[in-house]
Amino acid sequence: MSRPKGEDQFNRKRLRYSYLSVIVSIGLVLFVLGVMMTLLYQARTLTNELKENFTFTLFLRPETTTAQREALEATWAMAPEVRQIVFISKEDAAAKFQSELGEDFVDFLGYNPLSDALDLKLNADFVTPVVLDDLKARLLKESIVEDMVYDRALISAIHKNIGRITTAMLAAAFVLLLVSMALINSSIRLAIYARRFSIKTMQLVGATKAFIHRPFLRQGLRLGLFGGLFAAVLLAILFQSTRQVYPELASSLPWTLWALEVLAMTVVGLLLTASSTAMAVRRYLALKTNQLYD
Numbered sequence: 001m002s003r004p005k006g007e008d009q010f011n012r013k014r015l016r017y018s019y020l021s022v023i024v025s026i027g028l029v030l031f032v033l034g035v036m037m038t039l040l041y042q043a044r045t046l047t048n049e050l051k052e053n054f055t056f057t058l059f060l061r062p063e064t065t066t067a068q069r070e071a072l073e074a075t076w077a078m079a080p081e082v083r084q085i086v087f088i089s090k091e092d093a094a095a096k097f098q099s100e101l102g103e104d105f106v107d108f109l110g111y112n113p114l115s116d117a118l119d120l121k122l123n124a125d126f127v128t129p130v131v132l133d134d135l136k137a138r139l140l141k142e143s144i145v146e147d148m149v150y151d152r153a154l155i156s157a158i159h160k161n162i163g164r165i166t167t168a169m170l171a172a173a174f175v176l177l178l179v180s181m182a183l184i185n186s187s188i189r190l191a192i193y194a195r196r197f198s199i200k201t202m203q204l205v206g207a208t209k210a211f212i213h214r215p216f217l218r219q220g221l222r223l224g225l226f227g228g229l230f231a232a233v234l235l236a237i238l239f240q241s242t243r244q245v246y247p248e249l250a251s252s253l254p255w256t257l258w259a260l261e262v263l264a265m266t267v268v269g270l271l272l273t274a275s276s277t278a279m280a281v282r283r284y285l286a287l288k289t290n291q292l293y294d
Contacts, residue, residue, distance in 0.1 A: 026227025220277030
């Protein structure tokens with residue numbers, strides 16, 4: 001005996017609401033993952049900017065000639081560690097020092113005690129205590145370099161704290177991914193629960209497991225895709241709102257970053273929904289008919 005038309009419409013409506021809730025759940029979970037990726041990117045960007053703004057000063061020997069200094073600049077400007085190298089003459093250094101002190105110490109002393117120097121700014125990847133120790137040893141081997149000065153304690157502290165923060169954020173992202181997998185898996189199972197009798201019916205009439213899985217996998221992939229698109233819209237709104245409220249962050253929130261995060265979120269959504277769908281269908285295939293009512 002066929003089911004009443006009203007019951008079929010009710011079941012279809014309930015199934016649509018179930019799928020909609022799955023899409024929203026997946027979208028919100030992927031959106032949170034996107035926010036976490038954005039925070040990790042921002043942390044890395046700010047860290048690199050901080051490291052690249054450190055100044056490392058090379059004091060040159062008094063007898064250094066212009067030719068020797070220019071040769072040293074040309075050699076080290078090509079080094080992978082060096083991002084920028086600027087010559088500071090002892091006269092310029094004295095003028096700056098005098099402006100900070102508010103008095104002419106050169107006239108008081110009768111001579112300029114400062115030395116010519118080179119200010120180095122390094123690429124962020126090389127601003128670590130170990131690399132800097134090696135770099136300092138190499139620079140001090142140069143015949144015209146008298147000393148290299150930088151705040152090693154500050155760099156060590158920053159490097160250690162950044163490592164801790166990065167580890168904590170990665171751990172949080174991993175936990176969030178596990179929670180996301182659990183939530184998406186739960187949502188998918190609830191959606192497939194409504195069709196468990198259809199799964200068992202196809203199995204009883206002789207349909208193969210691959211044949212039964214196929215439509216559910218397609219449906220799961222569609223849900224994952226729509227969830228990813230929903231998350232992409234939410235993330236775009238967040239990006240645009242942040243760029244408008246904080247214009248100074250616009251350069252660190254490029255739309256290329258958004259596109260990459262959307263791609264990553266969509267891939268994660270597709271993988272999670274496909275795997276969750278496959279596991280849920282396999283579970284109902286393994287149940288006996290009387291267990292479907294439990």
